[in-house]
Amino acid sequence: MQRYFVKNSQIRGNNIYINGLDYHHITHVMRMLPGQKISIIDEMGVNYLTLISQINKKEVVLEIISQSEFNNELPITVTVALGLTKFSKMEEVIRRITELGASQFIGVEMERSNLRLNKLPPLKIDRWELIVKEAAEQSGRSQLMKISPFQSFPSFLEESSHYDVCMFAYEESGRQNNFSLKTLLKQSNYRSLLVLVGPEGGIAEKEAQLLLERGFQAVGLGPRILRCETAPLYLMSVISLMKEFIDEG
Amino acid sequence: MQRYFVKNSQIRGNNIYINGLDYHHITHVMRMLPGQKISIIDEMGVNYLTLISQINKKEVVLEIISQSEFNNELPITVTVALGLTKFSKMEEVIRRITELGASQFIGVEMERSNLRLNKLPPLKIDRWELIVKEAAEQSGRSQLMKISPFQSFPSFLEESSHYDVCMFAYEESGRQNNFSLKTLLKQSNYRSLLVLVGPEGGIAEKEAQLLLERGFQAVGLGPRILRCETAPLYLMSVISLMKEFIDEG
Numbered sequence: 001m002q003r004y005f006v007k008n009s010q011i012r013g014n015n016i017y018i019n020g021l022d023y024h025h026i027t028h029v030m031r032m033l034p035g036q037k038i039s040i041i042d043e044m045g046v047n048y049l050t051l052i053s054q055i056n057k058k059e060v061v062l063e064i065i066s067q068s069e070f071n072n073e074l075p076i077t078v079t080v081a082l083g084l085t086k087f088s089k090m091e092e093v094i095r096r097i098t099e100l101g102a103s104q105f106i107g108v109e110m111e112r113s114n115l116r117l118n119k120l121p122p123l124k125i126d127r128w129e130l131i132v133k134e135a136a137e138q139s140g141r142s143q144l145m146k147i148s149p150f151q152s153f154p155s156f157l158e159e160s161s162h163y164d165v166c167m168f169a170y171e172e173s174g175r176q177n178n179f180s181l182k183t184l185l186k187q188s189n190y191r192s193l194l195v196l197v198g199p200e201g202g203i204a205e206k207e208a209q210l211l212l213e214r215g216f217q218a219v220g221l222g223p224r225i226l227r228c229e230t231a232p233l234y235l236m237s238v239i240s241l242m243k244e245f246i247d248e249g
Numbered sequence: 250m251q252r253y254f255v256k257n258s259q260i261r262g263n264n265i266y267i268n269g270l271d272y273h274h275i276t277h278v279m280r281m282l283p284g285q286k287i288s289i290i291d292e293m294g295v296n297y298l299t300l301i302s303q304i305n306k307k308e309v310v311l312e313i314i315s316q317s318e319f320n321n322e323l324p325i326t327v328t329v330a331l332g333l334t335k336f337s338k339m340e341e342v343i344r345r346i347t348e349l350g351a352s353q354f355i356g357v358e359m360e361r362s363n364l365r366l367n368k369l370p371p372l373k374i375d376r377w378e379l380i381v382k383e384a385a386e387q388s389g390r391s392q393l394m395k396i397s398p399f400q401s402f403p404s405f406l407e408e409s410s411h412y413d414v415c416m417f418a419y420e421e422s423g424r425q426n427n428f429s430l431k432t433l434l435k436q437s438n439y440r441s442l443l444v445l446v447g448p449e450g451g452i453a454e455k456e457a458q459l460l461l462e463r464g465f466q467a468v469g470l471g472p473r474i475l476r477c478e479t480a481p482l483y484l485m486s487v488i489s490l491m492k493e494f495i496d497e498g
Contacts, residue, residue, distance in 0.1 A: 072473050099475055100473070100475070100479070138476070139475065141473060182495075222489040223321045224388040225387065230345055230349070233479070238490040241431055245431040
């Protein structure tokens with residue numbers, strides 16, 4: 001069934017009011033008609049089964065048939081931080097980690113970032129939020145991923161104290177296998193995870209030192225060298241396997 | 250160190266001869282000079298440490314300093330089959346699964362493919378092989394991924410008999426969790442794995458039935474619905490985690 005995320009303000013009484021891009025999608029792309037069913041998810045993750053009751057010039061009116069708490073989310077929250085890199089690469093990461101269940105995305109200014117916080121191209125938060133909404137609708141998420149404001153490296157280090165477990169993908173340290181990703185993911189005593197992937201040029205040695213001092217774990221992602229836009233997908237995939245699959249022996 | 254794959258025919262005696270795109274890359278992109286070191290891998294996966302001894306108008310001549318058997322490959326071979334879909338999506342999959350260690354890629358004509366074998370756009374095998382070579386060089390692979398000719402679904406079913414374990418990503422079956430991906434990957438009694446991901450529209454019920462009859466296992470990739478270009482990356486990532494990381498308890 002077609003699925004859309006709505007703001008709570010669009011729900012009034014027993015009806016849900018759809019306008020803008022979703023209106024266009026329902027009427028022009030999907031060419032739906034009154035009587036057809038649509039699945040709606042509000043900002044709290046509540047799922048509504050609805051019927052189209054009216055299609056006006058600028059608005060689709062839905063009637064709520066039933067509601068349920070539905071949950072396709074990972075059992076832990078995962079925040080993905082990525083060293084600032086080309087916007088096109090960041091957009092691809094945002095799209096894919098939404099599909100793969102991430103809770104939050106943070107861009108971090110790092111030594112080898114080819115973008116600087118004080119010289120950013122025009123931000124496209126609206127565009128990015130649209131990418132998140134589409135990817136969440138298509139993949140059947142019950143929550144939207146949050147896009148946080150970009151951060152400097154020092155403020156990112158501060159921020160990390162809010163998470164139960166913090167790790168960063170580090171080729172050098174990873175090779176020495178000083179802390180295996182698999183072992184870390186097997187542990188069950190945490191609810192929130194922060195993972196950092198460096199920008200295209202990687203994480204500088206000094207940054208790695210500061211991360212370790214802050215209690216981050218350095219993890220390797222296998223013997224091959226992954227691009228900065230592939231590493232977050234690797235991490236989200238293995239987190240899903242280790243947290244969403246029951247061990248059957 | 251900069252790394253290039255070469256044909257065995259480029260190695261003669263104690264020298265390796267580089268021309269074409271790699272010549273351009275070494276001289277114009279990397280602007281390397283005689284005396285600098287380059288890592289070379291031949292068709293058998295042998296790794297050569299070399300020095301640039303001459304740069305001519307059309308050729309770089311390398312001198313072999315030492316050679317070693319080096320191996321960054323997965324301990325099992327993984328063949329990724331994808332239902333024929335837009336070339337741009339297939340190219341993205343080819344690039345990323347090369348990075349992630351796949352041995353082979355096969356495009357398969359399936360019921361919901363929007364491309365037909367008898368009406369294909371011009372093939373771009375040269376372009377795809379270049380994508381594989383670049384991705385393998387960047388990620389530090391010791392082997393190139395092979396791109397197989399496209400296959401019809403019946404001939405793909407035949408082909409599957411060559412693999413120890415065959416599986417396909419299937420949302421429906423996955424939900425019932427009749428065979429968990431994690432359990433399957435934990436087993437150690439196989440050397441070759443074939444994974445099939447359907448085209449954009451998914452795998453048709455009849456196709457799923459035929460796959461099951463052929464001994465394929467249906468596996469789910471978590472509760473969310475992944476795009477056809479994301480699912481192969483999920484599979485390759487979790488295969489790496491389960492096959493390349495030692496269980497530390």
